[in-house]
Amino acid sequence: MEGNHLLDTRGSFTQKKNMLLHVQRHCKEKPYFCEVCGSRFTMRKSMLRHMQIHTGKKPHSCEVCGTSFTRKLYMLQHMRTHTGEKPYSCEVCGSSFTRKHYMLQHMRIHTGEKPYSCEVCGSSFTMKQYMLKHMRTHTGEKPYSCEVCGSSFTIKQNMLQHMRTHTGHIEEKSHSCGVCGASFRMKHHIMLHMRTHTGEKPHSCEVCGASFSMKHHITLHMRTHTGEKPHSCEVCGASFAMKHHMVRHMRTHTGEKPYSCEVCGSSFTINQNLIQHMRTHTGEKPHSCEICGSSFTMKHHMLQHLRTHTGEKPYSCEICNSSFTSKQNMLEHMRTHTGEKPYTCEVCGSSFAQRRSMVRHMRTHTGEKPYPCEICGASFIQKPHMLRHMRTHTGRSAIS
Structure with a gap:
């Protein structure tokens, strides 16, 4: 009976080995295993492909930039970053994406689906990775550590930003500005910096005449004329002229607030909001x-x-x-x-x-009643009521 059950797969095959592989999927047999980590597989080629994780072998390389990948599929997906191809389109708003997975995630904006929920507070998220990041606000987990000082962070990006506080001091900066003393690693950088003192702006916009000290700045400025927005949000498809604007926008999806007030603990999505908030404490x-x-x-x-x-x-x-x-x-x-x-x-x-x-x-x-009379101590709900009462002491007419 058991043999008959295995053969009753409702599928037909041209080769016996294909039929045997198909049967293994039904009986969940996984005869191939990784000698390094013990993971098991139904097919030998799946196990060999998995082994590349341990060997570091990446046989598929991008012809444009040389980046290599373990699977041909990953390399083909990567190629779209060069070609600009976005074959998967949203049927609702027309936004297009490089991968089907991104398009399906985007669709949740229209459907309102948030399938990943926090077990602690019930907050729900469109993507599993956002829910896992959010969970760290409850667990206090900080899995990303600084190799220099040991400080730990909940998000990798915050750790990388922190690392720059060390590299800025550790790496040699042999070129110094004779005006303000700022130091730089490369001569080219100090030449660009000097323009902040001289006011030199050699790069001009052909459209409006605005001038800039750096070529990179005019490239960004030109997007105000062309409307180009090359940086797209993988979640909702919103596009931005500058990458840091897109990174800041992503926090509306993740709920990430990396800037915290040292006085009261309030947290903010951007540093500028934290600076403004601090003034409520300093009175500045x-x-x-x-x-x-x-x-x-x-x-x-x-x-x-x-x-x-x-x-x-x-x-x-x-x-x-x-x-x-x-x-x-x-x-x-x-x-x-x-x-x-x-x-x-x-x-x-x-x-x-x-x-x-x-x-x-x-x-x-x-x-x-937050508005008290300075003379008799009577208090009032509204300031106009307190001012009207004050006239009974000063003798001024309530009508004047």
């Missing part, structure tokens, strides 16, 4: 208004403030043509037309068009 306000001297933690806040002096209102409502100094104020105004009230009170369910209105409303539940 480096951006000052040239007219009235008011200072601000962020430059764009100072620029918005300047409009109170210039009267500039660059953001206009498309419905009633009212104009505003900031985009946020214009968006809040638009809700008077749409009736949208996105901020909801968790206690009573009341909804509000503006966040500050909801915060103010919450005080009716909490009893908080």
